[in-house]
Amino acid sequence: MARNDILGHPLSIEFIIYKTDPKGCGVNVIRGFFLLDKYRFFALINKIFMIDYHVHPYYSIDAEGTVEEYCIRAIEIGMEELCFTPHFDIDPERKELDDKVKLKDKIVTMKSNWIEKYIEDVELARKRYSLEIKIGIEVGYDSNIENELRNILKTYPFDFVLGAIHNIDHISISDKKECGQYFKNKSPEEVCGSYFTLMENAIKSGLFDVIAHFDIYKKYGWEYYGEGLAKSQKPYLRSILTLVAENEVGIEVNTSGLRKPVNEIYPAEDILELAKKLGVKIVTIGSDAHKVEDLGKGLKKAEELIEKTGFEIYRYRGRKPYR
Numbered sequence: 334m335a336r337n338d339i340l341g342h343p344l345s346i347e348f349i350i351y352k353t354d355p356k357g358c359g360v361n362v363i364r365g366f367f368l369l370d371k372y373r374f375f376a377l378i379n380k381i382f383m384i385d386y387h388v389h390p391y392y393s394i395d396a397e398g399t400v401e402e403y404c405i406r407a408i409e410i411g412m413e414e415l416c417f418t419p420h421f422d423i424d425p426e427r428k429e430l431d432d433k434v435k436l437k438d439k440i441v442t443m444k445s446n447w448i449e450k451y452i453e454d455v456e457l458a459r460k461r462y463s464l465e466i467k468i469g470i471e472v473g474y475d476s477n478i479e480n481e482l483r484n485i486l487k488t489y490p491f492d493f494v495l496g497a498i499h500n501i502d503h504i505s506i507s508d509k510k511e512c513g514q515y516f517k518n519k520s521p522e523e524v525c526g527s528y529f530t531l532m533e534n535a536i537k538s539g540l541f542d543v544i545a546h547f548d549i550y551k552k553y554g555w556e557y558y559g560e561g562l563a564k565s566q567k568p569y570l571r572s573i574l575t576l577v578a579e580n581e582v583g584i585e586v587n588t589s590g591l592r593k594p595v596n597e598i599y600p601a602e603d604i605l606e607l608a609k610k611l612g613v614k615i616v617t618i619g620s621d622a623h624k625v626e627d628l629g630k631g632l633k634k635a636e637e638l639i640e641k642t643g644f645e646i647y648r649y650r651g652r653k654p655y656r
């Protein structure tokens with residue numbers, strides 16, 4: 334019997350079991366469905382097939398929730414796989430603002446040994462939970478740090494590397510407090526021009542598996558510029574999406590915009606449609622949760638959009654895409 338038949342069957346019974354970890358550290362969770370259909374018995378355990386490939390554990394200064402807390406939540410909500418993607422931002426021009434990572438009760442720098450601890454935490458969680466857990470990272474791109482990023486990405490056994498353009502001219506356009514500093518002096522044409530030039534360089538750098546939140550400029554730019562912003566992006570889309578396809582990079586379908594005033598998934602549907610036409614193959618899916626309660630939020634909507642636009646969701650292991 335297929336998974337969906339079990340889930341949708343009126344006689345299927347859902348269960349969640351919490352049990353103390355035998356080593357006395359933490360709690361383990363099992364979630365599933367039983368179904369006794371005529372004379373056959375079916376069980377679905379921890380396989381409800383939701384995946385989330387953009388999750389920020391507490392190391393990121395703007396995030397909360399340990400690897401373990403996210404894993405427990407993932408099983409509770411029927412998730413099969415999650416990929417953690419803590420922030421990695423090393424633009425020297427933004428050192429004062431970005432060079433901070435939480436490690437236990439301390440604040441350390443981006444280039445200190447917190448990634449080792451992060452990997453250790455994931456490895457422990459892999460042993461403890463029946464959940465597929467991937468080691469990812471969300472890297473803030475800027476053209477002046479390419480070589481340094483290349484070395485760091487080679488150093489660790491990442492499964493998945495998201496490339497993100499959060500800043501233009503070293504000013505964050507995805508931060509509510511900071512974005513006005515950039516937007517106030519720029520037309521929407523200038524915002525899109527500079528943003529897509531950075532994205533073009535990010536794709537050509539070969540550093541990234543997938544581009545995060547493709548049209549993130551609309552997060553706050555939408556309130557700032559209104560309709561003008563959607564028009565201004567148009568001249569860039571065809572060439573940038575062709576470049577995405579040629580370089581076999583993926584696009585992330587990110588639901589965090591649904592939790593912002595813009596109330597839209599990144600990227601918008603018309604961008605995904607054009608991406609499909611131009612030969613983009615890979616999409617990943619992510620909630621961009623910065624706290625445990627946001628894990629998996631909006632993913633059903635994202636799955637519908639992915640299906641509607643004719644894509645299939647990819648996963649990554651050791652930087653290699655698979656379905």
Ligand SMILES: [Zn+2]
Pocket residue numbers: 471497499545546
């Ligand atoms: Zn981001």
Ligand SMILES: [Zn+2]
Pocket residue numbers: 387389471621
């Ligand atoms: Zn993120």
